[in-house]
Amino acid sequence: MTRALVPPVVTEGPDLTKLRLEVRAFLDDQVADGRFVPHVDTWLTRWDREFTRELGRRGWLGMTIPTEYGGHGRTFLERFVVTEELLVVGAPVAAQWVADRQIGPSLLRHGTEEQKRAFLPRIASGDLVFGIGMSEPDAGSDLAGVRTRGERVDDGWRLTGTKVWTSGAHEADAFFVLARTAQPDPADRHAGLSQFIVDLRAPGVEIRPILSMGGDHHFNEVHLDGVFVPDERVLGQVGEGWRQVTSELGFERSGPERFLSTFQLLAEAASAMDEGRLPQDVGLGRHVARVAALHQMSFAVATALEAHAEADVAAAVVKVLGTTSEGDIADYVDTLTATGWVEDEELYRLLHAAILQRPGFTLRGGTNEILSGVIARGLGLR
Amino acid sequence: MSASLDPRLARSTSADPDLVAMLSQLFDDYRAARSAPREVIDFDAELWARLDELGLTRLTASEQSGGSGASWFDGAALLALAAGAGAPVPLLEHGFLAAWLLEAAGLPNDGRLRTVCRPDPAGVALNVTYGRDAASIVALFEDGDEWRVADVPVDRRSITRGRNLAGEPSETVEFDLADLAAGATVEEEVGEQFHLRGALARCAQVCGAFERIVELVVAHVREREQFGRPIGRFQAVQRLVADLAAEASLARAATDTAVARATDSDWTDPGLLFAVGVAKSCVGHAASVVVRNAHQALGAIGTTLEHELHTLTKPALARRSEFGSIHEWDETLTRLATSAGHDRLWSLVTTGRAAPPH
């Protein structure tokens, strides 16, 4: 038998359910109090530092960070249910997302003791907002082609180059930059890359907005003009950047944000159908079924990550299926609606945002074409 | 890995690994030894006798009733592996449904081959698989307000033989209404559960077929060469294969989740209707992609009678529509989702129940 692509499903135990309901009750209160307006794709587009700090106070950030670094020493499974609850209500979680999902685990794995002490407690409290500086104008899917250069200087490095599509850089405090620190080696394109922790307010950093097609601002272009990065802000080993970046992909790709970005729209469509504002249609049941199965599959990958098992291929499966499905939900609801909706109608508000965000779902974090290649490799085709 | 799970956080849903290893071997051997595929599938009495000897024909039935008393985790594994080998035996009908109905009705079971059906008010049942081979047919009958189970022997019914899309025996059976009315009464829940058990067991079978299809397709695209290289090196072919394997994985996750919910609650969890619906919907829609992409990747050879592929794709399509069409199940899910509404949809997704708003 071919090895299964995805680990077997597991069922949720009582402690997780209890935590889930606790988070849910808190969020319901927040919505009732008007603390936030539920929306779609909030993990990319809704920053609310105060809300993020409140989550930090409740112990729902940096959950997997050990207590000695200000975290909570809990499991990836506990983090999983908390993030699911935050996503399904459409809470404003962009300020914490990158730090909580990947910067924390990455620092734990590759960071120095000093770096862990400097950053992890403030990630867990929600005081530190991070971005990711990987993509460049000429390095998208082919990330190994990054041109940002790191030049060795006394006590550190000087970074020069342009990062693009940097989500939330204008809101963030720092970002992880992937840069070339040695001449390209045609025999090994992945050699000579390094990761840096870069203060977004350092001299030589210029952040320019890139407006998305709906006119909103979440993307940026970040120019680095000889930005000085001290030695103690190199992440992990010089020259090991590629391996470090790819070792985090399981975390980045398998989570519930890969299928829940449009859940608020799906939920609103269910009520609209019930109340006769949308026609009864079986497509709803079909989409709900996929969300339910993806929830189980993503949870299964979280258990693999918890057990430190290899999960890159499984994560690619979740991401390909999940991002396609969450986008299909937007398109599906659109096929049920006619023009002539009133502007302030909830369904209309969510639908239009979902349609405009949809193209990004299957691009960000590695495109579905690239991920299909990862799955094919997992099946032994390449 | 699953051994290290803290049960307060998460519980494993896997079948007994020793049983799975034994079944894999058994059905691999069966597949290797059997004759070339034909356009029809006939009951394999020799295989049946072997399965019976091993205690597999009534694996999930209770030991008191003559079964092996195994869990549905094990049962689903048996159904999947047998389906992956295209084993022409009514494991589901005999072992999972007929045996359970007889037990629920307090009727004896002598272990002879049985199939199962739900006759209409006129006493007619359609698509009764392996009806011609069964010594007795267990009928679940809605008799006015009462549900009855009747075990009707071979000489007391009229059978019109047929074949389903897969070429399996699939008959029309006419019962004498008096025989059905003489059946033992059972609780109303038995009627509902019959539908859920049948639907979920069919899902397990289709997942087993998918998993063998993935094996066949992967092996084929790695071996078959065109333009001087294996076709699996072409990105377009990789996409076909990745997509079908991903859909098969999703179907598996949905099915295993429903099996876990059924097993953990001994079929009493009120969230089962939703869970089985999710499995049915995901399996059914996955079949569209898996069957299409597999045939596309295999080229003309995969469309021939001699090739193994159709022994998997045809049953997958035939079975996905049994115990409720995909459309009917999508309707059920839609009804559950609309009545849950905005505030309780997520509760429905995670537990199968739309808990009251808090």
Ligand SMILES: Cc1cc2nc3c(=O)[nH]c(=O)nc-3n(C[C@H](O)[C@H](O)[C@H](O)COP(=O)(O)OP(=O)(O)OC[C@H]3O[C@@H](n4cnc5c(N)ncnc54)[C@H](O)[C@@H]3O)c2cc1C
């Ligand atoms: C909403 C959103 C948020 C993002 N946030 C960030 C961020 O915070 N930080 C960051 O660094 N980046 C971010 N990105 C960038 C993202 O990682 C890139 O968009 C992605 O890697 C693809 O690169 P590209 O856009 O240059 O497309 P390209 O690589 O130019 O690809 C264009 C098309 O060609 C296809 N293609 C390319 N190569 C191949 C191949 N070998 N085989 C088959 N098909 C191929 C792709 O699949 C795609 O369909 C974000 C993107 C989006 C949409």
